[in-house]
Amino acid sequence: MDMDCDDTSKPEEKSGEEERKPIVVILVGAPGSGKSTFCEHVMCSSSRPWVRICQDTINNGKAGTKPQCLKAAASALKEGKSVFIDRCNLDREQRVEFVKLGGSQIDVHAVVLDLPAQLCISRSVKRTGHEGNLQGGKAAAVVNRMLQKKELPKLSEGSSSGSVQDSAFPQVSKERNNSFKGPDNLSSLSATPCKDVKESEDLPKHSIGCDVTPGSIPTLAFPSISTADFQFNSEKASDIMVEKVEEFVKKLGNARLVLVDLSHGSKILSLVRVKAAQRNIDSKKFFTFVGDITQLYSQGGLRCNVIANAANWRLKPGGGGVNAAIFSAAGPALEVATKERAASLLPGHAVVVPLPSNSPLYIRERVSHIIHVLGPNMNPQRPNCLKDDYIKGCKILRDAYTSLFDGFLSVLRNQAKLTSKSLVSEKSLKDTSCGDLRNYLANGDQKTKRDGNSVSERSKKCKGSHYEIGTDGTGSGSTQGKISNDNSKIDGSTSKSWASWAQALCHIAMRPEKHKNVLLEISDDVAVLNDLYPKAQKHVLILARCEGLDCLADVQQEHLQLLTTMHDVGLRWAEKFLHEDSSMIFRLGYHSVPSMRQLHLHVISQDFNSNHLKNKKHWNSFNTAFFRDSVDVIEEIKNHGKATVKDDSYLSMELRCHRCRSAHPTIPRLKSHINNCRAPFPPFLLENGRLVLPEDNNTNDS
Numbered sequence: 001m002d003m004d005c006d007d008t009s010k011p012e013e014k015s016g017e018e019e020r021k022p023i024v025v026i027l028v029g030a031p032g033s034g035k036s037t038f039c040e041h042v043m044c045s046s047s048r049p050w051v052r053i054c055q056d057t058i059n060n061g062k063a064g065t066k067p068q069c070l071k072a073a074a075s076a077l078k079e080g081k082s083v084f085i086d087r088c089n090l091d092r093e094q095r096v097e098f099v100k101l102g103g104s105q106i107d108v109h110a111v112v113l114d115l116p117a118q119l120c121i122s123r124s125v126k127r128t129g130h131e132g133n134l135q136g137g138k139a140a141a142v143v144n145r146m147l148q149k150k151e152l153p154k155l156s157e158g159s160s161s162g163s164v165q166d167s168a169f170p171q172v173s174k175e176r177n178n179s180f181k182g183p184d185n186l187s188s189l190s191a192t193p194c195k196d197v198k199e200s201e202d203l204p205k206h207s208i209g210c211d212v213t214p215g216s217i218p219t220l221a222f223p224s225i226s227t228a229d230f231q232f233n234s235e236k237a238s239d240i241m242v243e244k245v246e247e248f249v250k251k252l253g254n255a256r257l258v259l260v261d262l263s264h265g266s267k268i269l270s271l272v273r274v275k276a277a278q279r280n281i282d283s284k285k286f287f288t289f290v291g292d293i294t295q296l297y298s299q300g301g302l303r304c305n306v307i308a309n310a311a312n313w314r315l316k317p318g319g320g321g322v323n324a325a326i327f328s329a330a331g332p333a334l335e336v337a338t339k340e341r342a343a344s345l346l347p348g349h350a351v352v353v354p355l356p357s358n359s360p361l362y363i364r365e366r367v368s369h370i371i372h373v374l375g376p377n378m379n380p381q382r383p384n385c386l387k388d389d390y391i392k393g394c395k396i397l398r399d400a401y402t403s404l405f406d407g408f409l410s411v412l413r414n415q416a417k418l419t420s421k422s423l424v425s426e427k428s429l430k431d432t433s434c435g436d437l438r439n440y441l442a443n444g445d446q447k448t449k450r451d452g453n454s455v456s457e458r459s460k461k462c463k464g465s466h467y468e469i470g471t472d473g474t475g476s477g478s479t480q481g482k483i484s485n486d487n488s489k490i491d492g493s494t495s496k497s498w499a500s501w502a503q504a505l506c507h508i509a510m511r512p513e514k515h516k517n518v519l520l521e522i523s524d525d526v527a528v529l530n531d532l533y534p535k536a537q538k539h540v541l542i543l544a545r546c547e548g549l550d551c552l553a554d555v556q557q558e559h560l561q562l563l564t565t566m567h568d569v570g571l572r573w574a575e576k577f578l579h580e581d582s583s584m585i586f587r588l589g590y591h592s593v594p595s596m597r598q599l600h601l602h603v604i605s606q607d608f609n610s611n612h613l614k615n616k617k618h619w620n621s622f623n624t625a626f627f628r629d630s631v632d633v634i635e636e637i638k639n640h641g642k643a644t645v646k647d648d649s650y651l652s653m654e655l656r657c658h659r660c661r662s663a664h665p666t667i668p669r670l671k672s673h674i675n676n677c678r679a680p681f682p683p684f685l686l687e688n689g690r691l692v693l694p695e696d697n698n699t700n701d702s
Helices: 035-045 066-078 092-099 117-126 138-147 234-249 267-278 296-300 321-330 332-341 360-365 390-422 426-431 437-461 500-510 557-580 616-623 630-640 648-652 667-674
Strands: 023-028 050-054 082-086 107-112 172-174 219-222 256-261 286-290 306-310 350-354 369-373 467-471 479-483 519-522 526-530 539-544 586-591 600-605 627-629
Touching: 023 035, 023 092, 035 050, 035 082, 050 066, 066 082, 066 092, 092 107, 117 138, 219 369, 219 390, 234 256, 234 267, 234 390, 256 267, 267 286, 296 360, 306 321, 306 390, 321 332, 321 360, 332 350, 332 369, 332 519, 350 390, 369 390, 390 557, 500 526, 500 539, 526 557, 539 557, 557 586, 557 600, 557 630, 586 616, 586 630, 616 627, 616 648, 616 667, 627 630
Parallel strands: 023 082, 023 107, 050 082, 107 172, 219 256, 219 306, 256 286, 306 369
Antiparallel strands: 350 369, 467 479, 519 526, 526 539, 539 600, 586 600, 586 627
């Protein structure tokens, strides 16, 4: 083994036998530094037989142990194959056993991928389908923790081993200075995974998806909504579009909006250009572009992280125009991902769908999100035609653009959260209180596993709300969504330490990918699920996906848009149920002091026909001032910056019918009464949209 770290011998000067002898390449780098990508590049281009030893997959495709890696590496070397040790190997102790694999017939090399911590974290939290499941929110804490142990390789490593000479690492490469001079021209490949990245300060503040190229700008590309297949008047549509762009462009930060059309002679493009110029809208923040919205980067050089789809109400491929083009370009992955988020779409609404990394649109165009949006229809050949009712149509179109741009802002906010989390040190994570979500993220799957093994048993001791979280059988501690919610335990304390059983909604909101089997809808702002122990025929929860927003007392002025979004989503679900059964009436609201951590909005039908409604607390938590109507909460936040929170004394009040206000001694007697009561609702419930009724129900009698 060569003793000189600066050896400049060229491969062609060595004998053929020495050139082909097996080598061990120990990769050194944090998660997200590009180790696996580096391996793939070398193995694809090298004539040398390679074996990649990855601890994440060493155990029949699952995570294994270091001894398993050592055994597999030794076996491959005996067969004359060269070996990549694809582990983090960030400190000397982790490398020492692999160094000992070397000898007189086996050289040991180290490749150090020493990238900025921020870049490694950004890559790790955004990736999906990682073979070691290190992705999402937990990745930031893991990467920070591992980098604290970083100890780059030195030539003195392995000097105590008789089988390894003093210079255990004759070829130590750091990716950024491209100094690797190992065999098979590894030097030319070592910089490939991150060739555009220089220093951490070069990174954009908001880089969406997997694009981290310096100077990339978060961009939403969108078509004109409803002016093609839905035949909405172009003059009116352009007025509304420019009006909404002007409203939202101030909120974009360094992001931008791009209106896209296929034709240079597009009427809508011409109208929008003129009207945007008249309003002096910053052309760097909003401009028009001619091209195929599914090939903006590959054909037009315009990188757009998010693109909007002018969808149909069924959220299905087909039809024509933009919808057909986007579903075709994105492949089956988009349809699957869309189904996980929503089953249908109402006019004026939008749904944000993260694009899976196996989608051709993600791979080729670097698009990370699709936002489906449905506008008004003036085409008599298409469903839900408004028959030239432009009063209603203009309102729907304004709502559609508002929902679209809100969706884009939610993507930006979510990315900003990930970026801010990546900068949190491991120490600060550990110092947070046990009730802080960051503590959960810092502990990652270990905490989930620990809680998952005991939460069911704890739940039996607590008669209150609980979500049972179990392990998935893989030993990873990932959660699966066997859910129950029994709102019987209402704690009046607004500043409490949440028990582990009460954390389940928080886990679901922050890690929805682990609970897809129970979620009805997911977006960057909210998650929607059925209450498994509903207190009425229809009872769903709208969870806020916002860190640190545990209950109503935490809500401030800055959360107003989020509450509005939650209310809109709740209305949409109420309207969906009303389409299925027009006899229902719904109410949307919050418990003043919930039993479960994570702000959630109840959407509940007013029949209260449920076997799970068993006691006085159940009833009074929905039918006294303890239950705060969503419209009232939004108004209070708008006017006063906070919402009024009622104490739990209301839960012990006598049982009264929610219609006629008559008193009843027991729940069975009350249920018997409400099944037959046809009295009008109290006047205060019929005001300000507190009740959601069928459109044709213009009386207070159901």
